[in-house]
Amino acid sequence: MRTNGPLALLFHTIFVVAMLAPILVVCLVAFTPEGYLSMPTTHFSLRWFRAIANYPSSSTPSG
Amino acid sequence: MSAAIDNVPASAAPAADTRDARAAWALSAPALMLFFGVLVIPLAMTVMLSFHDWGQYKGIEPVFILKNWREIATDPYYAEMFWRTFRIALLVTLITAMLGAPEAYILNRMSGRWKSFFLLVILGPLLISVVARTLGWALLFGGNNGLVNKLLMSLGLIASPLRFMFTETGMVVALAHVMMPFMVLSVWAALQRVDPQIENAAMSLGANPLTIIRRIVLPQIMPGVLSGAIIVFSLSASAFATPAIIGGRRLKVAATLAYDEFLNTLNWPLGAAVAVLLLLALVLIVVGSNALIERRYAEVFR
Numbered sequence: 461m462r463t464n465g466p467l468a469l470l471f472h473t474i475f476v477v478a479m480l481a482p483i484l485v486v487c488l489v490a491f492t493p494e495g496y497l498s499m500p501t502t503h504f505s506l507r508w509f510r511a512i513a514n515y516p517s518s519s520t521p522s523g
Numbered sequence: 524m525s526a527a528i529d530n531v532p533a534s535a536a537p538a539a540d541t542r543d544a545r546a547a548w549a550l551s552a553p554a555l556m557l558f559f560g561v562l563v564i565p566l567a568m569t570v571m572l573s574f575h576d577w578g579q580y581k582g583i584e585p586v587f588i589l590k591n592w593r594e595i596a597t598d599p600y601y602a603e604m605f606w607r608t609f610r611i612a613l614l615v616t617l618i619t620a621m622l623g624a625p626e627a628y629i630l631n632r633m634s635g636r637w638k639s640f641f642l643l644v645i646l647g648p649l650l651i652s653v654v655a656r657t658l659g660w661a662l663l664f665g666g667n668n669g670l671v672n673k674l675l676m677s678l679g680l681i682a683s684p685l686r687f688m689f690t691e692t693g694m695v696v697a698l699a700h701v702m703m704p705f706m707v708l709s710v711w712a713a714l715q716r717v718d719p720q721i722e723n724a725a726m727s728l729g730a731n732p733l734t735i736i737r738r739i740v741l742p743q744i745m746p747g748v749l750s751g752a753i754i755v756f757s758l759s760a761s762a763f764a765t766p767a768i769i770g771g772r773r774l775k776v777a778a779t780l781a782y783d784e785f786l787n788t789l790n791w792p793l794g795a796a797v798a799v800l801l802l803l804a805l806v807l808i809v810v811g812s813n814a815l816i817e818r819r820y821a822e823v824f825r
Contacts, residue, residue, distance in 0.1 A: 468629045472641070475626045479645055482659025482700060485670070489662055497662065 566802075573796035583791055591796040601797070605804070608776040611694050612760035616752045618699040623706030624748050628740065630707070631714045642711070649704045653764045660697040661688060661768065693769040694776075698759045705758070706751040713747020749816045757805050777801040 464472070485499075492498050493505035573591055576584040595601045630641055648656060663671045664687030672684040687693040717740065725735045763778040770779065777797060784794030 464629050464632050468625075468632075471625060472629050475622065476641065476644055479648060479700070479703065481670075482656050482663055483648060483651060484659075485662045486655050486659040497665070 569795045570799055572792055573799050575792040577790050577792045591793045594793065595796055595800060604775055604780055605777060605800070607691065607774070608760055608778075608801070609804070609808075611691060611698065611766075611776065612756050614695045615698045615702055615759040616756045618695065619702050619706040619755050620748055620752055622699075623703055623751065624710045624744065627707045627710035627714060628736075628744070631711065645707050646704050648700075653701055654768065656701055657697045657765045657768045660693070660700060664688070664693065664696075688769060689771055689773050690769075691774065694766055694774070697765050697769055698762060701762070701765055702755040702759055705754045706748075709751030709754065710744055710747045713744040717743045746816065746820050749812075749820075753809055753812060753816075757809055760805055761801060 488499055489497060490508060491504040491506070492500045493503060493507060572583075574587050574589065576586050576588050576590060578584070626645070630638060630645070633641065663669055664685065669684070669687070672681075675681045676684065685692065687696070721739055721743075722735055725739045730739070760776075761778055762776075763782065766774075766776045767779050767782070770776065772783075775783065778801070781794045781798040781801070784790045784797060788794075
């Protein structure tokens with residue numbers, strides 16, 4: 461009675477995938493090369509990370 | 524000092540008791556003052572605010588009227604909004620209990636290393652912002668080409684894409700994901716107190732696995748499921764970030780409505796009334812169900 465049957469392991473797999481999927485998707489979308497919300501399909505890009513680095517800080521006047 | 528206390532005759536014991544009681548009050552005074560200052564006073568001011576008057580041009584007027592409460596009681600918009608809030612919270616509680624309790628049980632039967640690994644995987648999302656997790660669900664379901672919609676359609680489970688954004692379905696799915704770790708943790712804690720040999724004993728007496736789960740395991744972990752349910756219910760009824768992202772302006776729950784009244788309409792008294800009503804309803808529901816649970820499962824808590 462101490463081991464899990466195949467049905468229990470299937471349930472467990474689906475459960476863990478469902479717990480992790482949204483987090484993985486957010487991480488993947490961060491590397492999109494496009495200008496809109498999308499999954500990176502052809503290649504990964506760091507443009508949005510560069511955008512954070514180049515974002516003018518709120519303490520200094522912009523422009 | 525302590526020698527003097529030790530040497531007092533028995534007749535002085537009541538005096539020492541009152542001195543102890545006074546010391547206890549004095550020692551807890553800083554914490555009590557903090558509690559009073561940051562919780563009781565703001566709450567009392569919110570209750571007072573809910574009885575004040577407000578107008579587009581005159582602003583807030585510190586008078587005592589029941590206008591806001593009457594508006595909430597008579598306008599069906601508020602009744603619908605409160606029903607939606609508690610319907611979503613109840614569905615989220617049911618889903619997390621139906622999925623989280625079996626998962627905790629499966630987790631508990633795994634061997635050492637896998638157990639700690641998967642426990643970390645399931646509790647790990649607690650360390651990640653609720654906003655990021657909700658956006659993840661929005662991306663998974665988003666539009667007609669969201670991953671989950673594609674998967675469900677290719678499996679033939681649904682004919683047309685599920686609408687997710689601005690729907691109650693979306694809120695329930697995302698909130699269930701956000702609240703799941705609390706339920707798994709609560710059931711997990713209850714499972715730690717169950718003697719694993721009881722299951723073996725039941726099996727040796729000829730019980731089949733289903734009977735063991737239904738009559739041996741479930742009654743013992745039920746207090747864990749119910750305390751998890753109380754946590755999940757109260758957190759999802761007062762949740763703000765997830766309903767704000769998924770429901771937007773169209774589908775409001777109590778927390779997002781109070782926010783909008785405070786910061787967009789600037790009708791603070793009405794927002795305060797909504798917030799106070801949500802607090803009262805939650806306290807009543809949680810205290811009531813807690814009393815029911817403690818009576819029903821008195822022998823387990825003993």
